[in-house]
Amino acid sequence: MTVTQQIITIALCVLGTMLTRFLPFLIFNESRGTPSYIQYLGKVLPGAIFSMLIVYCFRNVSFLQYSYGLPELLSVSAVIILHCYKRNMLLSIAGGTICYMLLVQLVF
Amino acid sequence: MQQSKKEIIKKAFVSAFPYTIPIFAGFWFLGIAYGIYMNVSGFSFVYPMIMSIVIYGGSLEFIAVSMLLSPFAPVQVFVMTLMIQARHLFYGIAMLDKFKNMGWKKFYLIFGLCDETFSINYTAEIAEDVDRGWFYFFVTLLDHLYWFSGAAIGGLLGNLIQFNTEGLDFVMIAMFVVIFLEQWLKEKHHFSAWIGFISGVACLVLFGGDSFLVPTMICILVCLSWFRKPIEKEGGIV
Numbered sequence: 001m002t003v004t005q006q007i008i009t010i011a012l013c014v015l016g017t018m019l020t021r022f023l024p025f026l027i028f029n030e031s032r033g034t035p036s037y038i039q040y041l042g043k044v045l046p047g048a049i050f051s052m053l054i055v056y057c058f059r060n061v062s063f064l065q066y067s068y069g070l071p072e073l074l075s076v077s078a079v080i081i082l083h084c085y086k087r088n089m090l091l092s093i094a095g096g097t098i099c100y101m102l103l104v105q106l107v108f
Numbered sequence: 109m110q111q112s113k114k115e116i117i118k119k120a121f122v123s124a125f126p127y128t129i130p131i132f133a134g135f136w137f138l139g140i141a142y143g144i145y146m147n148v149s150g151f152s153f154v155y156p157m158i159m160s161i162v163i164y165g166g167s168l169e170f171i172a173v174s175m176l177l178s179p180f181a182p183v184q185v186f187v188m189t190l191m192i193q194a195r196h197l198f199y200g201i202a203m204l205d206k207f208k209n210m211g212w213k214k215f216y217l218i219f220g221l222c223d224e225t226f227s228i229n230y231t232a233e234i235a236e237d238v239d240r241g242w243f244y245f246f247v248t249l250l251d252h253l254y255w256f257s258g259a260a261i262g263g264l265l266g267n268l269i270q271f272n273t274e275g276l277d278f279v280m281i282a283m284f285v286v287i288f289l290e291q292w293l294k295e296k297h298h299f300s301a302w303i304g305f306i307s308g309v310a311c312l313v314l315f316g317g318d319s320f321l322v323p324t325m326i327c328i329l330v331c332l333s334w335f336r337k338p339i340e341k342e343g344g345i346v
Contacts, residue, residue, distance in 0.1 A: 001176060001177075001178075001179070001180050002180075005180040006176055008180075008182060009172070009175055009176055009180070009182070009185050010158070010159060010162070010163070010172065010176075012182055012185045012186045012189060013159075013163050013168055013169075013172050013175075013185065013189050014162045014163050015186070015189075016185075016186050016189030016190045016193060017163055017164070017165050017168065017189060017193045017196070018219065019190070020190065020193040020194055020195075020196035020197050020200075021193075021196045021199070021200060021218050021219065021221045022200070022218055023197060023200065024197060024200030024201045024204060025200055025204065025207070025214075025218055028201075028204055030208055030209070034204055034205075037333075037336075038201060038204070039204075039205075040332075040336060040340065041201050041329075041332065042201050042202050042203075042204055042205060044299070044300045044332050044339060045198050045201055045202050045300070045328070045332070046202045046230055046291060046300070047291060047295060047298070047299070047300030047301045047303075047304065048300040048301065048303050048304030048307070048328045048332065049195070049198050049199070049202070049304060050227070050284070050287060050288040050291050050301070050304070051288065051300075051301045051302070051303075051304030051305035051308060052195070052304045052305075052307070052308045052321075052324055052325075052328065053223060053227070053284050053288070054281075054284055054285065054288055054305070054308075055304075055305065055308030055309055055312055055320075055324070056308070056321065057280070057281040057284055058281075059312060059317035059320065060317055071275075072278075072281070075278060075281075075282070076281070076282075076285055079282050079285045079286060079289075080285065080289065083285075083286055083289050084289075089127075089130070089286050089290075090126070090129060090130065092282065092285075092286050093130045093279060093282040093283050093286055094130075096278065096281075096282035096285070097133075097275075097276065097278050097279045097282050100275045100278035100282075101274065101275035101276060101278070103275070104274055104275040105274050105275060
């Protein structure tokens with residue numbers, strides 16, 4: 001690939017990314033107002049998005065081969081327990097990450 | 109009492125910064141890994157530096173490395189980008205109201221609307237006396253800087269860095285789990301969360317890890333539209 005072709009490739013990545021980020025704001029701009037269906041989606045989508053992101057995080061974990069997703073599941077449980085118990089975002093994240101690092105480095 | 113502009117900005121920065129600490133850990137880890145990956149793939153450090161600023165989307169940037177190493181295929185690159193990044197459409201729809209009347213900041217807030225920044229900006233409980241616009245701005249800017257500096261360091265130092273931090277990338281998953289929990293605890297009912305989860309798992313099994321996002325999004329849209337009446341009857345989500 002020549003340098004020009006590389007620049008075009010990177011520019012297309014930028015263009016595609018920005019299209020997906022800006023499109024909703026371009027279609028439903030402030031002056032035109034937002035249809036009630038889109039307002040409804042804006043309210044109910046996030047709940048579904050955050051579940052989708054969790055699944056996205058686990059897309060490369062193999063549950064059928066060793067280590068069967070065990071370090072991931074155990075560490076996620078640690079995050080949930082810590083968070084329900086203390087409700088401190090940084091503590092839950094740090095605790096879960098340390099738990100995962102210990103598990104993958106020492107146990108599995 | 110009237111606050112001076114400087115105080116408003118400072119207050120927003122001080123309240124935004126703690127939210128970005130986990131992202132700092134995650135972005136430095138992933139950013140450095142990305143920079144190293146580009147370096148060992150034979151690219152100058154200028155590439156990860158520029159790409160981390162202008163594309164600013166982790167998963168696409170990793171895939172862009174292999175696209176840059178393959179024969180030139182502009183249409184394929186563009187279609188691939190749209191498929192990987194389509195989830196941003198949802199973030200935009202969710203932020204339509206929150207980003208109203210943000211003036212000049214709005215352009216940058218939309219430009220930097222990545223997974224992590226969206227998750228923080230959507231769920232953070234911003235105190236009454238903190239300026240929302242500046243809060244969003246600093247979360248976006250700090251995240252952007254973390255990613256850029258990580259990629260630059262990785263690209264510059266390349267394979268000099270010895271990794272003994274196996275598992276540190278879990279910090280990003282841990283953050284998404286916490287954000288999910290916060291949303292879950294705030295919701296009156298969990299229709300959306302279940303729809304997202306079931307669609308995600310079903311599509312992951314059917315389509316595999318590389319191409320399940322777009323089908324998942326379509327599934328979510330269909331389900332949420334289909335069940336609009338009962339969901340609204342329950343009195344909305346939050």
